[in-house]
Every structure is written in C-alpha cells, then in structure tokens.
Amino acid sequence: MLLGKLNGRHKENVSLYLDRLAEQDKEHYWFFLSESSFGEKNEWFSFMEVLPIPGLFLQNQYKGNPPISYEADKGIDADLTDAACAMQFGMEGMPINYALSICQKAEGFYYQVLEILQPDKVYIWNAFTPLHKVFAKVCKEKKTEVVYVENGVLPGTLAFDKGGQMGESFPAIHYKEFLQIPVNTEEKKHAKEVISFLKDxxxxxxxxxxxxxxxxxxxxxxxxxxxxxxxxxxxxxxxxxxxxxxxxxxxxxxxxxxxxxxxxxxxxxxxxxxxxxxxxxxxxxxxxxxxxxxxxxxxxxxxxxxxxxxxxxxxxxxxxxxxxxxxxxxxxxxxxxxxxxxxxxxxxxxxxxxxxxxxxxxxxxxxxxxxxxxxxxHVARLEKAYLFDDMTDKGMHIGRDISTQMQEEACRWERK
Incomplete structure (x- = not known):
C-alpha cells in the first residue's frame, strides 16, 4: 500500500517509478491511497488501484472558519499532538482543537483501512506530512511495516528508508557506519562525474x-x-x-x-x-x-x-x-x-x-x-548504498537501478 499526494507533472516520475515497483512485485496487490483533491492520471498507475481518501483528510484543504465546531477528545497522545501542531503551523488561522480533531478522525480512518486491506507493507510519501505521522503511528500499533519514500538528496533520485527521512534517515542516524561503506576508485570517479553533471x-x-x-x-x-x-x-x-x-x-x-x-x-x-x-x-x-x-x-x-x-x-x-x-x-x-x-x-x-x-x-x-x-x-556511498535512479530521461544514471529495489532491504535503523 502507498499513501501520498502525487499529482502534478513534477511527480509523474515518482508515480511511474512506484508503479514499476508494483509491476515487478508478483506476490502482492498494490493500493494507492490518493490525497489528491482532483485525482491522479490513471495511466501513471497501471499496476495499482487508486483509492481516494475522504476530503476531510486531504492536504491543504483548510479554508478558515470551519462551519461546525470541532473538539478533540480528552487524553490525546503525544504523537497526535505533534501532528496537530505541525498541521496548525502550516495552515494560517487553524484552531488547534480543529487540528487535533482532524488527527483523531484520521487515526480512526487509518485503523479501518488497515483492518480491511491488511497490507504487508506500507510506503509513505514524505514522513513529515502531519497526517502521515498519524498513519505511521497507526501502522506501528498494528505492527505493519513502513517504508518512507521521498525524492533523494541528489536531484534525479529517490530514497527508501525504513527509519525515516533527513535527520531520522539511516545515513544521519548511523553516520559512522555509513561513513565506513567502502567505495573504490571507479565509484569515486563516477561520483565526480555525477557532481559535474548536476552542476552543469x-x-x-x-x-x-x-x-x-x-x-x-x-x-x-x-x-x-x-x-x-x-x-x-x-x-x-x-x-x-x-x-x-x-x-x-x-x-x-x-x-x-x-x-x-x-x-x-x-x-x-x-x-x-x-x-x-x-x-x-x-x-x-x-x-x-x-x-x-x-x-x-x-x-x-x-x-x-x-x-x-x-x-x-x-x-x-x-x-x-x-x-x-x-x-x-x-x-x-x-x-x-x-x-x-x-x-x-x-x-x-x-x-x-x-x-x-x-x-x-x-x-x-x-x-x-x-x-x-x-x-x-559521500556521493559515491549514496549511489552505492542508499539512492535509486528515478528513471527520468535526464542524461545520466544516478544511484541504483529499480531492478535491485525489490530484492534489497530499504535502509533501516531502530530508534532507541
């Protein structure tokens, strides 16, 4: 299962890449929980079924002056509060009780989704989107495996990480281990070519x-x-x-x-x-x-x-x-x-x-x-052990090929 908002031409390459993953996976049926308010282009998702989520949970839909009063239940936990505070910060004028209530309602919805679909694995596009934090919380409680997906740190790449993104990613948490990944002369040479290509x-x-x-x-x-x-x-x-x-x-x-x-x-x-x-x-x-x-x-x-x-x-x-x-x-x-x-x-x-x-x-x-x-x-290590080429026609291959993605574990770490 995949959750995210992947509309717009700049997300076409991501959509096509993930659809290729679904095509290569012969053991599972793939669903995409779409957060787009106007739908995805069907030709981008030939090998997964697109399920639109309720409008209440779409990103950036708050218009101000909600027509009804929203009150969060008492005893809301720290993870939902974290998500609600992030939501309020990004939506000018949003009352915190409104954000808390949306997070609680989303939590109930995601529980139902997991109960009905029983996914073996969930891919979440962007770990920090407020309601994605809620979904990750539900997945953890349901013991459903989560892989976070996002554009890679090098343009033209994608990253898959079981721990999180940016400061919660494998290279950031296990920086000593990442620094010791061996790279040879040829890999460094290619990394320099990548840097030159990206600059030019x-x-x-x-x-x-x-x-x-x-x-x-x-x-x-x-x-x-x-x-x-x-x-x-x-x-x-x-x-x-x-x-x-x-x-x-x-x-x-x-x-x-x-x-x-x-x-x-x-x-x-x-x-x-x-x-x-x-x-x-x-x-x-x-x-x-x-x-x-x-x-x-x-x-x-x-x-x-x-x-x-x-x-x-x-x-x-x-x-x-x-x-x-x-x-x-x-x-x-x-x-x-x-x-x-x-x-x-x-x-x-x-x-x-x-x-x-x-x-x-x-x-x-x-x-x-x-x-x-x-x-x-560092670029050589990213190409060798962390990033995947996004398959766009950009003039150079950067990172690993999609053919290895299904065989290799996404980068993983356990938060202490």
Missing part, C-alpha cells in the same frame, strides 16, 4: 527560472567588498523542525525552532561581523521579514542555483539546498541534522555559541579540498 545541468526537482535582472537587483542591494552569506530556510513543519519538541531537537534542529528564528539570529551575527546576509525563505513558507538596506535581504523567490553562485557561504538547518551548494562548490554550514551529518563535507554548528566561530571559519577557508574529496566519497 542545474537539475532540480522544481524547474528554476532564469532571471538575470533579479540576480542583478540582489547584487545591487549588497554592501560592496563584504562576504555574502546565504541562509536557505526550510519548510519547517514538513521537515521535522516544528513542533520544536525534544524529538525535533534530537533528530533535526538542536538549536532553532523555526527558520525565521534562525534568520533573526544570523542577521545579528552578520551585522556584528560585517557580512551580507541573504535569507531565502522556502517558497511554500514565505517570510515577512523586511530587508534593511544595510546588508540584510529577505527574499521569497529566486533561482536557487543563481543565489548559491552569488554567495560565499551557504547556511541551512535541514534544507536540501545544502547538497545543491556542495554540488556548486560552495562551503556549507549545517545548523541541523540531515544525511550529511558527520560526513566531513560541511562545517557543523550544533550549539548556538559555536555558530559565529564556525561561520567565520567557513568565510575564511571556504570549501576546503578535503571537504571536496569527502563529498565525492
């Missing part, structure tokens, strides 16, 4: 619009002869950062509760050190911070590749922009945990009091040669 092609899951005038306007607003720091914000409630509870601190963002909070802190550091700071908010979570004309710019749009090329250092909490920056030979400072954790490719500042010194070091030393070598080895 600018491949991205979302098409980036060229806008030379926009970039020039950004340049004109920067203070001259000063380093440029780019802070890439994330979709906080869909990446494990919100709600910023103990689990979020342990697995995702040890310091900051939101991208906006981090941007405010970095703005102060930039002013103290004479740096320019560009805060590029996530396009689905725009910021209302204002540029100040004194070296701080807040933008909600822009070609991310061009913005990376413009800067001297890229900073992020958990954004996958970190990989795009490394591909484009820019030093990266990580403030949170993703698959790059402790891999030797990036600067890391996981304590507030270390951020200023680490940033200063990154500005001074840049993307050091040993970091470039470590990144090439």
């Amino acid at each position: 092609s600018g491949l991205n899951r979302y098409q980036q619009k060229e806008d030379a005038d926009f970039i020039q306007a950004i340049k004109n607003k920067l203070l001259p002869n000063r380093p440029v720091i780019l802070f890439a914000g994330g979709l906080d409630h869909m990446s494990g950062v919100v709600p910023h509870n103990e689990r979020a601190k342990k697995y995702h963002s040890p310091i900051f509760g939101t991208s906006g909070e981090a941007a405010q802190y970095l703005k102060g550091l930039a002013k103290q050190n004479g740096w320019n700071l560009i805060y590029k908010a996530h396009p689905w979570l725009p910021s209302d911070m204002e540029s100040d004309g004194k070296g701080f710019l807040c933008i909600n749009k822009g070609n991310i590749n061009d913005l990376i090329d413009l800067c001297d250092v890229v900073v992020t909490i958990v954004s996958q922009v970190s990989y795009l920056a490394l591909i484009r030979n820019k030093p990266v400072v990580m403030l949170g945990y993703i698959q790059l954790k402790k891999q030797g490719c990036t600067y890391e500042a996981f304590e507030r009091e270390k951020i200023a010194d680490v940033l200063s070091e990154a500005v001074k030393d840049g993307f050091r040669e040993e970091m470039k070598a470590a990144f090439a080895s």
Whole structure:
C-alpha cells in the first residue's frame, strides 16, 4: 500500500517509478491511497488501484472558519499532538482543537483501512506530512511495516528508508557506519562525474527560472567588498523542525525552532561581523521579514542555483539546498541534522555559541579540498548504498537501478 499526494507533472516520475515497483512485485496487490483533491492520471498507475481518501483528510484543504465546531477528545497522545501542531503551523488561522480533531478522525480512518486491506507493507510519501505521522503511528500499533519514500538528496533520485527521512534517515542516524561503506576508485570517479553533471545541468526537482535582472537587483542591494552569506530556510513543519519538541531537537534542529528564528539570529551575527546576509525563505513558507538596506535581504523567490553562485557561504538547518551548494562548490554550514551529518563535507554548528566561530571559519577557508574529496566519497556511498535512479530521461544514471529495489532491504535503523 502507498499513501501520498502525487499529482502534478513534477511527480509523474515518482508515480511511474512506484508503479514499476508494483509491476515487478508478483506476490502482492498494490493500493494507492490518493490525497489528491482532483485525482491522479490513471495511466501513471497501471499496476495499482487508486483509492481516494475522504476530503476531510486531504492536504491543504483548510479554508478558515470551519462551519461546525470541532473538539478533540480528552487524553490525546503525544504523537497526535505533534501532528496537530505541525498541521496548525502550516495552515494560517487553524484552531488547534480543529487540528487535533482532524488527527483523531484520521487515526480512526487509518485503523479501518488497515483492518480491511491488511497490507504487508506500507510506503509513505514524505514522513513529515502531519497526517502521515498519524498513519505511521497507526501502522506501528498494528505492527505493519513502513517504508518512507521521498525524492533523494541528489536531484534525479529517490530514497527508501525504513527509519525515516533527513535527520531520522539511516545515513544521519548511523553516520559512522555509513561513513565506513567502502567505495573504490571507479565509484569515486563516477561520483565526480555525477557532481559535474548536476552542476552543469542545474537539475532540480522544481524547474528554476532564469532571471538575470533579479540576480542583478540582489547584487545591487549588497554592501560592496563584504562576504555574502546565504541562509536557505526550510519548510519547517514538513521537515521535522516544528513542533520544536525534544524529538525535533534530537533528530533535526538542536538549536532553532523555526527558520525565521534562525534568520533573526544570523542577521545579528552578520551585522556584528560585517557580512551580507541573504535569507531565502522556502517558497511554500514565505517570510515577512523586511530587508534593511544595510546588508540584510529577505527574499521569497529566486533561482536557487543563481543565489548559491552569488554567495560565499551557504547556511541551512535541514534544507536540501545544502547538497545543491556542495554540488556548486560552495562551503556549507549545517545548523541541523540531515544525511550529511558527520560526513566531513560541511562545517557543523550544533550549539548556538559555536555558530559565529564556525561561520567565520567557513568565510575564511571556504570549501576546503578535503571537504571536496569527502563529498565525492559521500556521493559515491549514496549511489552505492542508499539512492535509486528515478528513471527520468535526464542524461545520466544516478544511484541504483529499480531492478535491485525489490530484492534489497530499504535502509533501516531502530530508534532507541
């Protein structure tokens, strides 16, 4: 069984890939629980049956002023509260009781689904979608195996992980073990070719619009002869950062509760050190911070590749922009945990009091040669042991072939 929202042309490759998995699996019947409000294209799913879920549980359907009063039952557990808080964060004006009630109703619905269909395995697209957290909770209680699926950290790939995603993924949790996966000279050579291809092609899951005038306007607003720091914000409630509870601190963002909070802190550091700071908010979570004309710019749009090329250092909490920056030979400072954790490719500042010194070091030393070598080895390990090629016609094969996916276990770890 597969749960997710896979509508839109940018999800066609994912849909076709998963349908191929269903085609190769001769032992099971596949269902797709569709969260699309306007349905999937049937030709994308020739080997699985599409079951639309009730409209109440569709993503981003809250319109404000619910017509009836929703009250959550008393005694709601921590997992549902976590999901409800993330839902409320992403839907402006949503009452928390409404979110709690939706999560409870979804929990009951998912229990019925598992009782009726009795799946051997459930694939969940995006672990952090609020109601996907609810579904994962139900699967755990029903002892149904879960595999999380998402676009891979390298453009043109997919990842399957039984533990979770980003800071909860196998490479992030078992970073020592992942770092010791052997890669030979030929695998490193191919990894360097992949990095070069991704840099030259600018491949991205979302098409980036060229806008030379926009970039020039950004340049004109920067203070001259000063380093440029780019802070890439994330979709906080869909990446494990919100709600910023103990689990979020342990697995995702040890310091900051939101991208906006981090941007405010970095703005102060930039002013103290004479740096320019560009805060590029996530396009689905725009910021209302204002540029100040004194070296701080807040933008909600822009070609991310061009913005990376413009800067001297890229900073992020958990954004996958970190990989795009490394591909484009820019030093990266990580403030949170993703698959790059402790891999030797990036600067890391996981304590507030270390951020200023680490940033200063990154500005001074840049993307050091040993970091470039470590990144090439990291990409080789990702291709060898973690990522699958998404089968799109992109000009290069990246990661493992789909033919091995059904035979190999998805990456797995057990949370302690």
